[in-house]
Amino acid sequence: MTHRLAAVGLAAAALLGAGRVTAQTVTLKFAHFLPSTGNFQRHIAEPWCAAIEKDSGGRLKCQIFPSLQLGGTPAQIPDQVKNGVADIGWTSPSFATGRFPRTEALELPFSLPPGGLSGSRAMWAYYQKHAQDDYKDFKVLAIFSASNVVISTANKPVLTADGFKGLKLRSPSRFAALLIGQLGGTPVNLPVAAITESISKGVIDGAMAPWEILPTTKIDEVTKYHMEGLPNQPGFTQTPMAILMNKTKWDGLPADLKAVLDKHSGAALSDLAGRVWDEGNEAAKKKMTAQGNKILVIKPEDYAAMQKAGAAVEADWIKQADARGLDGKKLAAEVHALGAKFMNTPSK
Numbered sequence: 556m557t558h559r560l561a562a563v564g565l566a567a568a569a570l571l572g573a574g575r576v577t578a579q580t581v582t583l584k585f586a587h588f589l590p591s592t593g594n595f596q597r598h599i600a601e602p603w604c605a606a607i608e609k610d611s612g613g614r615l616k617c618q619i620f621p622s623l624q625l626g627g628t629p630a631q632i633p634d635q636v637k638n639g640v641a642d643i644g645w646t647s648p649s650f651a652t653g654r655f656p657r658t659e660a661l662e663l664p665f666s667l668p669p670g671g672l673s674g675s676r677a678m679w680a681y682y683q684k685h686a687q688d689d690y691k692d693f694k695v696l697a698i699f700s701a702s703n704v705v706i707s708t709a710n711k712p713v714l715t716a717d718g719f720k721g722l723k724l725r726s727p728s729r730f731a732a733l734l735i736g737q738l739g740g741t742p743v744n745l746p747v748a749a750i751t752e753s754i755s756k757g758v759i760d761g762a763m764a765p766w767e768i769l770p771t772t773k774i775d776e777v778t779k780y781h782m783e784g785l786p787n788q789p790g791f792t793q794t795p796m797a798i799l800m801n802k803t804k805w806d807g808l809p810a811d812l813k814a815v816l817d818k819h820s821g822a823a824l825s826d827l828a829g830r831v832w833d834e835g836n837e838a839a840k841k842k843m844t845a846q847g848n849k850i851l852v853i854k855p856e857d858y859a860a861m862q863k864a865g866a867a868v869e870a871d872w873i874k875q876a877d878a879r880g881l882d883g884k885k886l887a888a889e890v891h892a893l894g895a896k897f898m899n900t901p902s903k
Contacts, residue, residue, distance in 0.1 A: 586641035649728035664865030671832030673900035674700030703790025708761030716860035725762035737864035767835030
């Protein structure tokens with residue numbers, strides 16, 4: 556009897572222990588490359604983390620590592636996620652040239668609408684239909700748009716398509732670099748953190764970047780002029796952004812916690828990010844206007860000239876995609892079609 560009671564006691568303890576394991580808190584290490592004061596952490600990462608913590612009854616928590624605190628570069632964040640250094644990472648597929656070949660179509664010049672929400676919906680739809688094979692090593696939490704870039708310069712306003720000649724501009728992606736080159740400028744590849752100092756020292760003349768990023772990185776303090784595209788027309792170029800999760804970490808979660816993450820990810824998280832970027836863009840424009848920066852809008856004839864340069868970039872990419880066994884023409888056409896479909900998406 557004593558042995559039986561002891562066995563029962565051990566079994567009960569084991570069951571209670573199993574219950575505690577099942578209900579344990581999972582802390583997700585969330586890495587990104589911008590400061591903690593930026594829009595991404597304050598208005599996307601932190602609200603998302605709060606939402607999953609609330610819906611999981613406190614069983615899901617985040618530990619956020621901004622400004623590359625886990626080391627490496629923005630381009631290495633996918634490897635950090637894949638290898639488990641971080642559980643979740645935010646970066647741009649554009650930073651790792653050639654690694655996400657189908658996603659590259661989203662960077663093609665003059666293919667997507669200028670807004671963050673409209674661009675994000677086009678990107679998420681494209682990912683679901685055409686680019687899932689790019690992310691076999693990850694659980695994809697969001698694919699979204701950083702919205703259309705504007706051309707910000709320190710001393711010389713870019714007023715025409717010919718105005719790019721002789722300028723050194725930081726490019727956010729390979730396709731932006733190719734567009735700058737087609738227009739006679741010199742593209743420079745720099746990490747976001749190095750842009751402001753490079754402009755202030757005259758190493759480069761300016762940068763291609765979304766409105767939202769300019770105050771966050773203080774680029775607005777070292778530039779005076781900002782040229783944007785035509786309203787309700789495809790933007791110069793967009794940069795796709797991705798929030799990726801370690802696949803092993805995802806596979807090891809119980810079904811109810813997976814359901815919480817799915818509820819707050821995918822289209823929902825992509826929409827949240829797109830709206831935040833739109834709001835950040837408007838706030839940045841107001842701030843820069845108030846401090847005396849000049850906002851310029853390209854003339855239709857110069858927009859057409861830039862589109863022609865962009866068409867040459869697209870044609871070259873189609874050939875490269877075909878050489879890798881992808882149907883480049885089909886993928887490019889799909890991006891343009893989705894861009895047109897979501898062009899007039901309200902920003903709120």
